[in-house]
Amino acid sequence: MYYNTYHDYCRRTFGRRVQKISVNAGFTCPNRDGTKGTGGCAFCNNSTFNPDYCRADVDILRQIDDGILFFKKYNADLFFAYFQAYSNTYGETQEVIGLYRKALSHSRISGLVIGTRPDCLADDLLDELAKLAENHHIVVELGAESCYNDTLSAINRGHTWEDSVEAVNRLNDRNIPVGLHMIMGLPGETREMQLAEAAAISKLPVTFLKLHQLQIVKGSRFAQLYAEQPRQFDLWTLDDYIDFCIDFAERLNPAIVIERFVSQAPREMVVAPFWNVKNFEFVHKLEHRFGERHTYQGRLF
Numbered sequence: 001m002y003y004n005t006y007h008d009y010c011r012r013t014f015g016r017r018v019q020k021i022s023v024n025a026g027f028t029c030p031n032r033d034g035t036k037g038t039g040g041c042a043f044c045n046n047s048t049f050n051p052d053y054c055r056a057d058v059d060i061l062r063q064i065d066d067g068i069l070f071f072k073k074y075n076a077d078l079f080f081a082y083f084q085a086y087s088n089t090y091g092e093t094q095e096v097i098g099l100y101r102k103a104l105s106h107s108r109i110s111g112l113v114i115g116t117r118p119d120c121l122a123d124d125l126l127d128e129l130a131k132l133a134e135n136h137h138i139v140v141e142l143g144a145e146s147c148y149n150d151t152l153s154a155i156n157r158g159h160t161w162e163d164s165v166e167a168v169n170r171l172n173d174r175n176i177p178v179g180l181h182m183i184m185g186l187p188g189e190t191r192e193m194q195l196a197e198a199a200a201i202s203k204l205p206v207t208f209l210k211l212h213q214l215q216i217v218k219g220s221r222f223a224q225l226y227a228e229q230p231r232q233f234d235l236w237t238l239d240d241y242i243d244f245c246i247d248f249a250e251r252l253n254p255a256i257v258i259e260r261f262v263s264q265a266p267r268e269m270v271v272a273p274f275w276n277v278k279n280f281e282f283v284h285k286l287e288h289r290f291g292e293r294h295t296y297q298g299r300l301f
């Protein structure tokens with residue numbers, strides 16, 4: 001295989017295919033409610049990553065039932081609840097842990113994937129999570145987005161790269177596997193700067209990585225900026241991004257599982273770029289190009 005895929009990781013670890021079921025537990029985020037800031041991160045419109053079957057006003061056990069039904073055609077029999085929308089550790093610890101326990105009480109749910117910000121991890125919450133992780137597959141997915149503090153400041157992220165590194169280490173100290181989420185193509189970052197992020201990530205004890213090309217989505221602050229000053233953005237073409245992903249993977253620690261290289265908001269939400277490829281088509285093109293280049297993840301690590 002050209003890179004360390006999530007599919008292979010699941011086969012190695014669980015012996016079968018895993019399906020994540022998104023749940024919206026009604027969290028908000030400190031970058032919207034005024035604790036860290038208001039208005040949120042410049043790229044964010046949370047409705048782009050919230051599937052139709054999960055709505056915060058529906059009980060999470062019902063959301064899980066609906067999600068399992070939605071994915072029935074893929075014949076998975078191992079399911080993780082994916083706390084995806086907003087910052088899913090942002091709340092009073094016992095209430096947050098109560099939601100996790102509720103999801104785990106569903107007879108078909110074997111683990112949790114919890115998406116959050118690196119600055120939303122209270123010590124007592126991590127201690128409780130570590131206890132849950134003794135008997136369940138628990139992953140915390142951190143939105144780091146960039147290794148560069150100038151970028152993080154410009155996108156109004158409200159935390160630093162050092163916060164991300166510290167969060168990874170605190171989770172790792174408690175034996176909780178960590179995923180990082182990074183955006184490629186943020187304004188102000190050159191291709192070389194972004195490739196250098198592979199080396200920075202490779203030094204950390206992270207298990208999973210999700211890359212995501214910058215998409216300008218409606219309702220975000222970037223959408224407004226793009227309308228006024230499009231030259232601030234250097235958006236990826238499909239072919240260029242595929243070659244970039246391969247360059248990045250070559251520099252990445254081969255032990256890190258690359259869960260995805262691409263994420264696509266619903267068509268009606270996208271301002272630019274729109275590539276008109278489905279995710280599986282992107283993966284086919286990527287693997288074909290890996291083959292053409294006779295290379296693989298970690299070749300330059």
Ligand code: SF4
Binds near residue numbers: 029030085087117
């Ligand atoms: S990306 Fe996450 S942290 Fe930023 S505004 Fe959106 S929900 Fe909040």
